[in-house]
Amino acid sequence: xxHIISILLENEAGALSRVAGLFSARGYNxxxxxxxxxxxxxxxxxxxxxxxxxxxxxQINKQLNKLVxxxxxxxxxxxxxxxxxxxxxxxxxxxxxxxxxKRMADIFRGRIIDVTDVDYTIELTGPGSKLNAFLKAIDxxxxxxxxxxxxxxxxxxxxxxxx
Amino acid sequence: xxxxxxxxxxxxxxxxxVEHLFGYPGGAVLFLYDELxxxxxxxxxxxRHEQAAxxxxxxxxxSTNKVGVALVTSGPGVTNAITGIATAFMDSIPMVVLxxxxxxxxxxxxxxxxxxxxGITRPCVKHNFLVKDIKDLAVTIKKAFYxxxxxxxxxxxxxxxxxxxxxxxxFDYPSSIAMRSYNPVVKGHTGQIKKAVxxxxxxxxxxxxxxxxxxxxxxxxxxxxxxxxxxxxxTNTLMGLGGFPATDPHFLGMLGMHGNYEANMAMxxxxxxxxxxxxxDDRVIGNPKHFCEQPRQIIHIDIDPASIAKRVKVDVPVVxxxxxxxRELIRQIEAARSSTKGEALKAWWAQIEEWxxxxxxxxxxxxDVIKPxxxxxxxxxxxxxxxxxxxDVGQHQMWAAxxxxxxxxxxWINSGGLGTMGVGLPYAMGVQMAHPKATVACVTGxxxxxxxxxxxxxxxxxxxxxxxxxxxxxxxxxxxxxQEFFHGNRYAESYMNALPDFVKLAEAYGHIGxxxxxxxxxxxxxxxxxxxxxxxxFLDFITDQKENVFPMVPGxxxxxxxxxx
Numbered sequence: 130x131x132h133i134i135s136i137l138l139e140n141e142a143g144a145l146s147r148v149a150g151l152f153s154a155r156g157y158n159x160x161x162x163x164x165x166x167x168x169x170x171x172x173x174x175x176x177x178x179x180x181x182x183x184x185x186x187x188q189i190n191k192q193l194n195k196l197v198x199x200x201x202x203x204x205x206x207x208x209x210x211x212x213x214x215x216x217x218x219x220x221x222x223x224x225x226x227x228x229x230x231k232r233m234a235d236i237f238r239g240r241i242i243d244v245t246d247v248d249y250t251i252e253l254t255g256p257g258s259k260l261n262a263f264l265k266a267i268d269x270x271x272x273x274x275x276x277x278x279x280x281x282x283x284x285x286x287x288x289x290x291x292x
Numbered sequence: 293x294x295x296x297x298x299x300x301x302x303x304x305x306x307x308x309x310v311e312h313l314f315g316y317p318g319g320a321v322l323f324l325y326d327e328l329x330x331x332x333x334x335x336x337x338x339x340r341h342e343q344a345a346x347x348x349x350x351x352x353x354x355s356t357n358k359v360g361v362a363l364v365t366s367g368p369g370v371t372n373a374i375t376g377i378a379t380a381f382m383d384s385i386p387m388v389v390l391x392x393x394x395x396x397x398x399x400x401x402x403x404x405x406x407x408x409x410x411g412i413t414r415p416c417v418k419h420n421f422l423v424k425d426i427k428d429l430a431v432t433i434k435k436a437f438y439x440x441x442x443x444x445x446x447x448x449x450x451x452x453x454x455x456x457x458x459x460x461x462x463f464d465y466p467s468s469i470a471m472r473s474y475n476p477v478v479k480g481h482t483g484q485i486k487k488a489v490x491x492x493x494x495x496x497x498x499x500x501x502x503x504x505x506x507x508x509x510x511x512x513x514x515x516x517x518x519x520x521x522x523x524x525x526x527t528n529t530l531m532g533l534g535g536f537p538a539t540d541p542h543f544l545g546m547l548g549m550h551g552n553y554e555a556n557m558a559m560x561x562x563x564x565x566x567x568x569x570x571x572x573d574d575r576v577i578g579n580p581k582h583f584c585e586q587p588r589q590i591i592h593i594d595i596d597p598a599s600i601a602k603r604v605k606v607d608v609p610v611v612x613x614x615x616x617x618x619r620e621l622i623r624q625i626e627a628a629r630s631s632t633k634g635e636a637l638k639a640w641w642a643q644i645e646e647w648x649x650x651x652x653x654x655x656x657x658x659x660d661v662i663k664p665x666x667x668x669x670x671x672x673x674x675x676x677x678x679x680x681x682x683x684d685v686g687q688h689q690m691w692a693a694x695x696x697x698x699x700x701x702x703x704w705i706n707s708g709g710l711g712t713m714g715v716g717l718p719y720a721m722g723v724q725m726a727h728p729k730a731t732v733a734c735v736t737g738x739x740x741x742x743x744x745x746x747x748x749x750x751x752x753x754x755x756x757x758x759x760x761x762x763x764x765x766x767x768x769x770x771x772x773x774x775q776e777f778f779h780g781n782r783y784a785e786s787y788m789n790a791l792p793d794f795v796k797l798a799e800a801y802g803h804i805g806x807x808x809x810x811x812x813x814x815x816x817x818x819x820x821x822x823x824x825x826x827x828x829x830f831l832d833f834i835t836d837q838k839e840n841v842f843p844m845v846p847g848x849x850x851x852x853x854x855x856x857x
Contacts, residue, residue, distance in 0.1 A: 139473055142422070143410055154415050184601070191598035197419040197439060200473040292472060 131160070132186050133212060133282045135290050136175040136193060137201040140166050144198040148175065151196065157181065157189055161214075161279030172200065172292065176281045200292055209285035215252070216260045217242075219274040222249040226271060237263045248273060256280075297426050297457040298323035301390065304433040305334045307465045310361050312337055312352060312725050314345040318365025319405060320392025323457040337725060337754060340746040342369050344718035346376020347744070350385050351715075351722030354705050355680060357510055359440050360385065360722070365392040366454075367405030370412065375712060377447050378416035382709025383531060384508060386445035388436045389417075395455035396424060409451040418446030426459045431466055438469050443476025444596040445508055476595065480612030480620060487608045488566070488591045489624045495564035495589075496636035497643075498524040501547065503576075504531030504708065505569015505594060505614050512536070512701040514618035515568065521625060522632060525644055527555040529570050530693055531708040538697035539677075544644065545653075548576040549845045550690040553652035553854060556845070558644055560586055560852040567592045567606075569614045571599045573709075580604055582850025593617045652843050652856055653694055662811050664688060664763045664835045667818075668695035671733060671761060674818050679731040680705065680723045684716035684740030687769035690841045692735040714743030720758040721750060731759075731822065738764040738832075739788055748801035751828050759821050760830045762794060765837045773840045777855070798830035805830045 138144050145164055152159050160178040167174045179189060186204065193202045205212075218239075222230045223246075234241055234251045237259065243250035253263055257280055264272065284290065295303065301324055305313065314337045317325045328336050339345040342364045349360030360380075364373045370391050380387050394403040410422045419439050421432045429452070436448040492498065500522075506515050512535050519526045519542050526536045527547040536543055545552030547559050559565070559577070565588050570576070577583045580603050591608040592600045600609045610617055655665045668691050671679070681696055682705040683689040689706055698704045705723055707715045720734040741762055751758055763769075771786040798805030804827050808817045814833065821829035842857040 143414075146411070147414060150414055188598065188602060195596070195598055197471075197474050 130182075130186075131178065131180045132204055132206045133210065133280060134177045134179060134189065134193070135203045135205050135282055136177065136199055137167070137290060137292060138173050138175060138196075139198040139200065140171050140173040141198060144173065145175075147196050147198055148177070148193065151192055152179075155188070155192065157185065163279040163281055169292075174290075176279070178280050201290060203284070203290050205282045205284060208288055210282050210288070211285060212256045212280045212282045213254055214257050214260055214280045215254050215278045216263075217276045218251045218253065218264070218272060220249055220251065220267065221247065221271045221273060223247050226268070230267065230271065233263070233267050237266070239263065293463060294460045295463040296323065296327075297429055297452070297459050297461070298327040300426075300429050300461065300463055301433065301452065301457065302327040302331060302334060303463060304430055304465060305361065306331075308359070308437050310334050313361050313363055314339060314348040314352070314722070315363030316342050316345055316365065316369060318369050318392060320366035320369075320394060320454045321363060321457075323454065324363065324390070324392070336363075337721075337750070339718070339750050341744065342372035343376050343714070344721070344744050344747045344750065346373045346387075346389065347379065347715045347718035348722035348725065349387055350376060350380040351682060351705050351719035352726045353380075353385050353387055355702050355723040356726050359437055360387040361390070362387065363390045365405065366394055366409070367407045369405075370407055370409045374412065374416065377413055377449065379707050379710045379712040379715060380447045381416045381418070383504060383707065384445050385447065386440040387447040388433070388440050389447055389449045391449060391451045393422070393451045393453040396453045397455070399453065409449065413449045416447075417449050420449035420451065422451045423453070423456055426456050426461045429456060429461065430464060431469070434466050434469050435471065439474060443474075477611050478613045478616055480593065480610040480617035482620065484608055484610045485617065485620050485624060488610060488621060489628055491564050491589050491591055491608060492522065492566060493625070493628060493630050493632055495524075496633050497561060497563040497640045498522070498566070498637075499558050499562035499564070500524050500526040500566045500568070501529070501559060501570055502526065502532045502535050502568040503529040503570025506532055506535035507701045509569060509595070509614040510701070511569070511615035511618055514615055514622065518618055518622050518625075521622060523637065525558055525641070527551070527559065529576050529708070530706070532570060533693060533704045534698035534701040537699040539699055544648070546693055547851075549578070550694065550841050550843065551845075552694075553650045553843055553856065554644055554647035556843070556851045556854060557647045560850070563588050565590045568618065569594060572603045577604070578845045578851045578853070579848055582853070650856070654857060655839075659836065660811065661836045662808065662814060662833050664691050664765070664833070664839055665695050666811060667761060667763060667814055667833050667835065668692050668735065670815050670818050671735070672696045674815070674822055675731055675733065679703070679733045680727065682706065682716050682719035682723060682732070682734045684736040684743075685711045685713045686737050686740060687765075687773065687839075687841050688735050688737045688740070688763040691763070713740040716740055717744050717747045717751075717758070717760065720760075721747060721754075721756055724756045724758055725754070734758055734760045736760060736762050737769060738762055738766065738791055738794070739768045745797070748798065748803060748828070752802045755826065756828060757824070757826050758828050760828070761818075762830070762832050763835050764791075764794070764832050765835045765839065766791065767837060770841070776838075776840070777844075777846065794830055794832040798828075803828040803830055805832065807832045807834065809834045
């Protein structure tokens with residue numbers, strides 16, 4: 130099953146490689162991994178999307194907690210949560226496709242953030258499934274380039290991950 | 293007062309009460325060696341290869357309850373040390389490893405003797421640090437000792453660039469340390485312990501299975517008290533030997549791949565299993581599917597939550613320091629109104645005695661070639677079961693574990709997890725350094741001993757009166773055994789050709805060598821060796837070439853599917 134795990138860890142050199150190394154050494158999946166410092170710059174917040182049986186996910190949680198740089202671990206999938214991912218897509222936009230592409234971006238609440246006479250760069254935010262849906266909806270031959278951040282997640286309501 | 297980085301390191305070691313430091317000098321650690329030279333509180337032990345420094349520090353820790361400390365230079369010093377670090381990591385041994393690094397400005401430039409120490413060691417340490425600012429040096433070393441020794445112990449590497457050791461700083465060693473990201477659990481959950489007590493008292497076919505955690509957690513007295521209080525059978529893993537007195541009738545011997553028949557059968561057939569400081573690994577329970585086919589309730593006490601429910605499902609997990617948890621367990625059992633199931637227990641013990649009567653460790657005592665088991669039995673008799681015994685890895689290791697009855701913890705020193713050939717002699721050095729007056733025996737094979745043979749020179753320098761017992765069967769015995777059982781007797785590369793004359797070799801290093809070829813000479817030779825209190829004696833026993841270790845659970849098989857002699 131797919132799980133989204135949030136981690137607070139010391140913002141120190143090598144902390145990321147400890148987490149990434151743990152996943153590769155023990156053969157756990159990483160679907161995506163995203164990390165950046167928090168408002169407290171001594172801490173980083175990482176979101177990992179992974180999958181595995183209940184036993185594997187339990188081990189992942191325990192092994193993450195064992196890392197000395199890791200302060201807190203929460204499996205967001207255990208409760209209500211919100212996931213967002215940012216995607217930038219560069220698409221060909223010429224002739225009659227130009228108007229169509231603008232319309233599709235609007236439908237998906239994307240924003241065109243760079244324009245030339247032959248292409249658009251569209252910014253799109255949402256759960257991964259929405260980004261996938263956009264890519265499916267447009268003409269695949271029009272896609273010049275995509276870049277995605279991987280999912281970030283946060284608990285709903287008063288579910289807070291803090292030191 | 294302003295001190296140089298090198299002075300800071302030495303002062304930190306003094307503050308931590310470090311008496312022995314095992315190491316090997318080199319360019320990146322010259323300032324450190326210069327400071328070590330100027331003082332005499334921390335004694336440096338010079339090995340002949342960095343791997344041995346790590347093993348010796350590791351055994352120093354295993355045989356005491358102190359943190360072992362090693363010092364190596366950058367680059368090849370570190371890569372040579374990796375085997376030693378990984379060995380300690382697999383067996384959860386508290387160690388601090390100080391490594392030299394090229395100057396900070398040269399890091400990343402492929403400088404001479406540079407390697408990414410933090411990167412290379414990361415998968416085989418509990419934690420590691422690169423000190424990039426001299427202001428962090430003392431607190432980093434404090435953290436290293438704290439992390440190494442607390443929680444589930446393990447090796448911690450502190451990588452120190454050369455320029456840091458030359459810079460100056462105001463020295464201030466913190467007396468204690470707190471880390472928001474590292475807070476190991478100590479006390480077990482009382483409610484969980486209560487559940488455990490109920491299960492234990494209701495058991496009809498109970499079994500107590502304990503591992504290295506009991507040794508590392510100094511919980512042997514508590515375990516002994518618990519077993520005797522309940523009157524239940526107890527088995528130890530390879531790493532747990534000495535956790536419960538081997539001569540006590542409640543002891544069923546070691547369990548696992550080469551465990552006793554009665555221990556493995558009781559393990560498989562029990563209805564309540566108490567696991568203490570053990571991790572259900574593949575050499576202990578065999579195939580986990582086969583193990584779990586038999587219904588039983590499992591209570592698992594361990595300081596590391598990740599060790600619980602990793603390979604088998606557990607009914608009552610208790611996370612905590614094993615000694616604290618066992619004390620609470622004993623307290624609650626003593627306070628409980630109900631007692632153990634007398635009748636059922638009697639039947640269970642009768643079953644166990646029947647298994648025990650199978651005499652699974654029997655061997656041919658009339659042979660006219662030396663049987664390796666006989667050497668260990670004689671060693672046990674002559675040292676009155678009171679020696680520190682180190683071993684290498686292979687058949688001799690299993691025979692030592694089976695035939696030397698350890699009644700005390702921290703007496704049996706071997707590489708269980710990583711299974712590192714070559715540890716035996718440096719382990720004996722570390723033990724002898726920690727216990728200068730103790731009897732130290734290194735049980736090894738002619739293949740393993742050659743992996744760190746150069747340390748005979750270190751033993752000479754420090755006058756370490758170790759007794760080396762080589763069970764020389766001219767084969768890598770365990771490899772040969774597997775080839776005999778599972779590879780159609782094709783002994784691919786397992787024959788030890790062109791062996792040195794070990795007697796002459798020992799003599800060349802300034803020691804005494806004795807070759808023993810007849811069973812009747814075994815006892816006199818061992819007596820002679822151990823009567824020489826000041827000398828290292830190298831005993832080369834020419835043993836039966838084709839002797840196998842029994843019982844044996846073949847790889848992938850269930851614990852009760854043993855090959856018996």
